[in-house]
Amino acid sequence: MTVVAERPAEQADPSPSTTRAGSGQRTRAPRNVSRWLLPLWATLVFVFLFLPIAVVIVYSFNVGRLLISWDHFGFDSFAAIVTKPAVRDAVLVSLRTGLIAAVLATALGTLAGIAMARTPGKWVPWFLGLLLLISVTPEIVDAVALLPWVVFLGQDLGLSIFNDGTVRLVIGQSLFSIAIVSYIVRARLVGLDARLEEASADLYAKPLTTFFKVTLPLAMPAVLAGFLLSFTLGLDNTIVSAFVQVSGTTPWPVYVLSALRSGLRPEIAAVSTIMLVLTLGALALVALVLKKAGDSAADIARTMAGG
Template sequence: MTQTTTETMLRAQSTARGRRTRARMTGSDIALRVWGILVMLFLFAPIIVIVIYSFNTGRLLVSWGGFGFDAFLTIVEKPQIQNAVRVSIITAFIAAIIATVLGTLAGIAMSRYPGKWVWWFLALLLLVSVTPEIVDAVALLPWFVFLGQDAGIAMFNDGIVRLSVGSSLFATAVVSYIVRARLVGQDANLEEASGDLYATPFTTFRRVTLPLAMPAVLAGFLLAFTLSLDNTIIAAFVQVSGTTPWPVYVLSALRSGLRPEIAAVSTIMLLLTLVALAVVALVLRRAGDSATQIARTMTGG
């Protein structure tokens, strides 16, 4: 009886606080809320328009011809679109693997072996992150040509290899941030205890360090995959004939006019990205992270 009365009182107090909060809303509070809604519309309106126009039955994307699924059916009928999507997914997957391996090792090293070198290394990673993609693209093209032709390394003449390596640059920095952010807040006592129990460094890494970092590793992999799907500028420079990724295909389609199937594939890729981000949040939530910790890990903060 006492517990029920206490719960009723708490509920009443919460309701009263909510009413007082609503009553105290000033004009500036309302203005800020309206401004926030306008900002959200400004950010997401173009995406909403693309999703709507992916169901356009007209011949051109900008000419609405009615609602239908013709654009999605066209994807099945056009091998060029299928090949571009296939190349993008394959290269994004390979780039995500490269970025995850390198970024995980870098993140663990920065979190477990602190020192002045960490800040220099972080500065280099930041430089990779903020360098314009056009600079990376111009630098990568002659380097790939040198490795593939002058140095005789045939693999660098392959379009998939070029695209994968080029897409993994920025993604590696992102994974490094995420893994470091995850492990910095973790106590190293378990790893020290593993060493005290005569475990080898590799065993400690495999059974203690890697499981601790695994949520961030999986999150980094999925984020690297989604980032690599949208690597347009580097892909346009380093691609070779027969391995045109989806972003470059869209750029080339601008010359003849965008068709609704472009929006249809873009919608599918948007859904793929949202699913990947949802899986990232789910993995981190299963690991016991709060919403604040999930945002901190995903941004490398």
């Protein structure tokens, strides 16, 4: 009786190995599809994004009259940055204003970031909201608002400094960068122990000495990263620069925009390639500085995105 009772139970129990095999056959097919479909899709996205840049780099070695008309391979286009005064002046204006704007944005953004991190209060959320508003406002809105303001200051109030093209470009390019530097410096100091600065005060160090000997060295990786990001952002600022620039101080992005009317020439691609290499070099230096400071890959990517 016992044998007869157990035998149906054994027949009724499905084999575990059979169950696992059946479920494995059902799930293996979707995994195999996603294993090659996702990399393929990612590859297509990267090709779509970076193929135009690759075409510009290739055509920067074109020796011909127009960019789209390939003649033969050569380096003559790169010499235009020295031989053609219009190209040379536009590049120098971009480098000069980008550097000054980066210094200004780094100085103001560093002070703002330190203040938010070390003197918290009810004003901090409001100030962060103001910085967020600056970050998300479209550039065309900033440009339309900034142009009549600098005209009012320069012409109506008679402040001749605001009639200078370099000053206008520096103000326009540094607005967004100040917010970025403030974010980065605040995020850096919030994660550090404030007792190091308190110990300096306990040792009778003056506030200015504590700032230069303790606070600023602690924030220095974020300060350098903010400076480099500000410089790269200033190099390709087109919309605001197109509105506030004056004759004689045309930056490189605006020069390229105006060159569309007469047809792009190979030197446009050549100088753009140089600017691209300069920008990538600055970003690589930012990543190196942040990595040396102990930031993770996710933190570095967030900083690169302006967060």
